Amino acid sequence: MPRRDAYMKRPHGVSLDRAQENGWGSGWPHCQTSKIVEVRAGGVKVNVRRELAELVALLLNATVAMHHYRLKAHDTGGYNCRSIRNSDKPSNHSWGLAVDLNWNDNPFQKPFKSNLPVGVIPMWWNCGFYWGGWYSTKPDPMHFEYVFTPADVPRHLRKAKELIMSFRDDGDARVLMWRIEGLLAMRETIDNHATNPNEPNKLGMAVNAIAADARRAADSARAAQAAAEAAKAAVLDPAALETLLERVVRRVLAEQPPAPPA
Numbered sequence: 635m636p637r638r639d640a641y642m643k644r645p646h647g648v649s650l651d652r653a654q655e656n657g658w659g660s661g662w663p664h665c666q667t668s669k670i671v672e673v674r675a676g677g678v679k680v681n682v683r684r685e686l687a688e689l690v691a692l693l694l695n696a697t698v699a700m701h702h703y704r705l706k707a708h709d710t711g712g713y714n715c716r717s718i719r720n721s722d723k724p725s726n727h728s729w730g731l732a733v734d735l736n737w738n739d740n741p742f743q744k745p746f747k748s749n750l751p752v753g754v755i756p757m758w759w760n761c762g763f764y765w766g767g768w769y770s771t772k773p774d775p776m777h778f779e780y781v782f783t784p785a786d787v788p789r790h791l792r793k794a795k796e797l798i799m800s801f802r803d804d805g806d807a808r809v810l811m812w813r814i815e816g817l818l819a820m821r822e823t824i825d826n827h828a829t830n831p832n833e834p835n836k837l838g839m840a841v842n843a844i845a846a847d848a849r850r851a852a853d854s855a856r857a858a859q860a861a862a863e864a865a866k867a868a869v870l871d872p873a874a875l876e877t878l879l880e881r882v883v884r885r886v887l888a889e890q891p892p893a894p895p896a
């Protein structure tokens with residue numbers, strides 16, 4: 635578990651609690667529920683502002699895939715129409731501009747405690763999300779909030795794609811990532827498969843889909859295909875799934891894009 639001083643230092647000159655001035659309209663108690671959408675990525679579901687949905691999905695996936703950080707579905711959330719704790723100021727959660735990741739592992743408390751990999755923080759910050767671990771009064775390391783305007787989102791989205799997708803900027807790799815994400819999302823169901831005999835079949839279907847995508851993809855996905863083969867074996871042993879996912883993700887990330895045809 636990293637010490638607080640191992641993390642990126644707080645950036646200066648950032649104005650917080652300015653969602654309304656930044657053009658996001660009203661927050662708590664007049665929350666704009668109709669502008670909230672559900673994002674499924676990185677094995678979790680969060681509700682956020684529609685404008686941020688793609689950006690949040692990329693960042694959640696990258697948190698899992700690039701930083702090997704397992705997000706817990708029951709410990710992670712976004713939109714919540716409420717005030718800041720112990721205050722009557724609206725929380726960024728009430729605009730759908732903030733997400734909380736693994737709140738039991740990254741609690742809002744003093745002394746600071748977090749198991750987030752240190753690289754996760756600059757990644758979210760480079761894409762516009764200020765980290766609650768930087769709060770000086772009481773750190774809130776589960777918390778990431780978007781502190782820019784709606785007009786800034788496209789630039790942060792480009793940044794996120796640069797950071798995350800540069801390794802393989804093509805549709806095949808994305809399809810694979812989505813499949814992997816689907817597997818991660820099923821992880822909790824799989825954990826309970828003993829009580830539900832249908833779950834192993836669902837896992838088998840997902841694994842077959844990964845294998846099919848890998849076959850369709852160009853030779854860049856050979857490694858992923860090999861991993862998908864191993865995935866079939868893991869159906870028989872759900873405990874091996876986590877290791878397997880890590881292997882698939884690592885190998886997809888590590889592969890260089892194929893050379894263009896001569």
Ligand SMILES: [Zn+2]
Nearest residue numbers: 732733734777
């Ligand atoms: Zn929060």
